[in-house]
Amino acid sequence: MDQDQLFAPPGEAWQQVSRKLVSLRRLVLLVSVTVCTAVVAVVLGLIFGLPAVLIAVGAGLVALVWGLWLIPRNWRAWGYAERLDDLLVTHGVMFRRLTVVPYGRMQFVDVASGPLERRYGLATVQLHTASPATDAKIPGLPAAEAARLRDRLSALGEAQAAGL
Amino acid sequence: MTSAPGSEAEGAKAARVDPTPDHFRRLHPLTPLLRGWAFLAAAIAFGGQDALRSGEMGRFGLTVLAIAIIGMITGLMSWWFTRYGFDGGALRIDSGVLNRRSRRVRLDRLQAVDINRPLAGRLLGVSELRLEVAGGGKAEAPLQYLAVDDAVRLRAELLARAAGIDADTPEAPERVVHEVPLDRLIWSTVLSGAFITGVVFIVGIAIAFLFFRDSNVTFGVLSSMVPGIIAIGAALWAQLGRNFAFVLAESPDGYRIRKGLLDTQHQTVPPGRVQGVAMRQPLLWRGKGWVRLDVDVAGYSGESGEDSQRTSTLLPVATYDEAAEVLRHVLPGTDPLSVPLSYAPRPARWLRPFGWKRLAYGVDEHVVVVREGVLSRAITTVPHAKTQSVRVVQGPLQRRLGLASVAVDTTPGPVDAVIRHRYAAEARTIVEEQAERARLARKADVPEQWMARYRQQSAPAPAGDADGDGPPAASSERDQE
Structure with a gap:
């Protein structure tokens, strides 16, 4: 409880930043994760074959989901x-x-x-x-x-x- | 608020004419030579290598001659077209041959004036004058080079104008506060980490030599370590040479520092320009009870690391008592070392297993004081009036322990005040109170034209130090005029 009070606004409420920031950051995240995953998957696929591709895609998906979940939380903190x-x-x-x-x-x-x-x-x-x-x-x-x-x-x- | 009456007429005149006014002066005629010789030496060194390899000495000679002539001509042109002078309330420097450039340095924002004399400059009787104004990354206007007398006169005029008094006021008298004895400086250098590392290095090599006397390996190791030893020696020499004959003096113009063996440096920092002071004690100095004082002065820190270290030293080595006295002079109206401290709470021991007991901070009406460090101890002081912003930061571990840290931000430099690991509720209170204290202190801060204040006050108390039998205020003012 007292942890939140540490960052509570003085008197009135915090003014929040635009919700569009979430969409913007999600778009950036989506594009960057897709590109990174694609590059890594291709490289690993050429060296180690199919299993490596699956692992890379899986890791990319996890990163994506985690990021998508994190972004609104981060937005709320502003x-x-x-x-x-x-x-x-x-x-x-x-x-x-x-x-x-x-x-x-x-x-x-x-x-x-x-x-x-x-x-x-x-x-x-x-x-x-x-x-x-x-x-x-x-x-x-x-x-x-x-x-x-x-x-x-x-x-x-x-x-x-x-x-x- | 009130500007010096002497500068009014001049300002009006200068506003009309944009070309460089006639009374503006040139730099010292030896400037092109001093600036160019390093460049020429580099050309000879690089070209010489080439020439030695290919054997074409004749062509090399011609090239060097050509470079020298071209360099001399451009240097002379640039010298001819560079002029400086006072223009209204500012120092104006016009320079450039094709692209004319006119810079105005606002004197009410003057943070420090340095006169530096590199070895070559000392031999030729010239010096460099550097003005520090906050905001610029580098020193705003290094005037390279001026005759020594000119530099001293210009400094006096700059300080007088910046202080808001008559421009013809001669240089204010000074009182030496502290001199660093040579033996102490040498000992403090010997007791530094770099020196101990160097000694360990050499001993290591000696031992290696004893074990593998016959083998070729030793030679290889030895020769590869030589550059390291030379580097350490050079660093130590620089430290010693930089702070050689260090004198700290105070005057109505603020504090002054003179130091240097081969390259000498004279710094003047006007009152109210100190943004923060840190008293530090490296582990090895504890036996001797010595400390070092570093300051933040806006403008100094924009320079590179080496330069910043050169300019930010207030006292390279002193006893605790001497440093305490200097601290009181630099931050008038307060004694940072007797501010009651409040210690970090017990949970801080999880984040700072060693030294959490030393984490403490204190506040009085002028300054905030932060103490920390186990091996190398530090006490940091930042005046409320110099607080730029206040921050609370809480990391994940701190959150679990219910702690947070508060940072009091100052201008860049060696002094950073961070109140670490307080209870969250307390941290919040500190932030709110610090913001309020900073707001009040800003209103009561020293005016930028620091002497103007004495003229307004009926009872001036310049350099109000604590010797009880000091002269009455009125006569002490006359002393300073």
Whole structure:
């Protein structure tokens, strides 16, 4: 119980990232596992014959199922909250993290959207401070929300900016 | 807030003219020679090998001559077109022959000023001036090379302008805080891991030699180990040479460091630029009671590993008491070593069977202090005002034990404050409180123009150290003007 409270949002609920992120990651997983399995199966098949192919395909299937199950869990773990003075970001299932980034410490905001993300209408927002260890990346935001967040963050960052 | 009145007129003038203003100065005329000779030496070394092999010495000579002439011309051109000067509140450096480049370094963001003098530079009476501003990966503007007097004058002016006082203010007086005696430096080097490894190496070879005196194998082993020994020797020599005659001084401009045997280095880090300090004690130093101090200064760490080690040392070796005093100077208003510590809970012993009892952290109104390490001990201090972000991390093992770790992030460098293995509920509280403390501390932090503060306050207390019979505040201020 108290484990979940460690990563509970302060006051209100976490804002979740778009559910489309699950579809996107599943698609990426499906393609990469299929390609990898195919390559491995062909190579092993040429060397060891049919049994090796079956083992490779089996392993690929297991990896696929496990991944498909893991992705929604991972998606559920993402969350962010905008407070008055800082942004909170949480993520991770095995290794859970919660990062508190004061707006005044922000050096710049990155909004990135790859070709695949664009097809799903998603974008990734990342906050950078003067410390490379700061772990404030929010993937799978709808484009409009990403733009809103970026503008809000840069406005707040400017208003509260502190020297190093 | 208030900028120096002297710079106003200059700023207005410079805003109008984009071409390099006339009062801008050039680097030292020997610059092309100093920059080019290494390049030329490389050309001779590589070309020379070729020439020796093929026997065409004549062609080689011509090639070297051509390279030298071309190098000299480009070097001279680049020197001629590189000029620097103050432009408003910034240092402006114009360079480039075909692609003109004009860089402005904002002085209110100045993190440190270094004057380095490589051996060749010392022989010719020139030095390099490096400005560190946070953000740039490398030093923003190494001015290579300046005459020694020019470099010192420019540093004084940079610091005065960055401090928000009159640009003509002469260099502030300094007080030596600590000097590292040579014998201690040598001993600290002898007691380092690299040296012990080297000794073990040599002893091993000697033993091998005794056993296989006649065989050819020994020779092979011996000759293959020689480069290793040379490398270790070089590393030790570098460590010794780098920190030779180490002097740490304090002045109203912040702390200053002078060091170096062949290549000398003068660092100046203004007040409020220290992002974190770590006191470390390697195992072998414990008998002597010595410690080392490393600092995070924004800008320094963007450099490569070797450079970062060179620039991030606050004290290479000192006794605990001396280091404690330096810590109090560098982080004014607090004594990190007397902050009450709170120890990690018992379940931490599953994750840290050795040393869980040493895991501890403490907080006062200015800093967070983290202690850890069994063999090599470390006490890390990060001012709240310098906290970049705060994180909680919980791995699967920690979850089973109900623990979590809290990281207080600072600018890159040798100092990392991670409060390891606290109860989850406590970790959450630490994060929330640390975020709040950082927020409050940021508001009360030293202004970027650090001297401007003294002019605003009616009762200035610069360098407020603890000698009770210090002079009254007013006269001590006059001392510094």
